[in-house]
Amino acid sequence: MPSAMKVRRVPQRTCVGCRTTGGKRDLIRVVRTPEGHVEVDTSSKANGRGAYVCARQSCWEEALTKDRLARALRISISADVRDRLRSFGEQLEPVAAENVNV
Numbered sequence: 883m884p885s886a887m888k889v890r891r892v893p894q895r896t897c898v899g900c901r902t903t904g905g906k907r908d909l910i911r912v913v914r915t916p917e918g919h920v921e922v923d924t925s926s927k928a929n930g931r932g933a934y935v936c937a938r939q940s941c942w943e944e945a946l947t948k949d950r951l952a953r954a955l956r957i958s959i960s961a962d963v964r965d966r967l968r969s970f971g972e973q974l975e976p977v978a979a980e981n982v983n984v
């Protein structure tokens with residue numbers, strides 16, 4: 883059994899793009915702050931309602947195009963914010979680390 887299968891106590895999160903669950907480290911948290919802003923929470927410590935997206939371009943695209951992220955955060959995402967999040971997603975690897983084997 884690969885050692886990755888034995889990891890314990892890693893919270894499982896669901897990507898709003900592809901709906902795959904992954905360990906916290908494979909997913910990027912997006913948070914709706916108490917002020918109503920939507921931020922990429924690279925520290926994973928920001929307050930607010932969070933949603934998770936894989937570190938993968940296609941998932942960001944999916945999450946934004948189909949408004950899944952907006953739904954997960956229960957907020958409407960303005961065009962500005964959407965562009966910003968999309969640019970963030972575009973910096974990511976087209977395909978995430980191949981060792982992610984869910």
Ligand SMILES: [Zn+2]
Pocket residue numbers: 897898899900901902935936938941
């Ligand atoms: Zn995903």
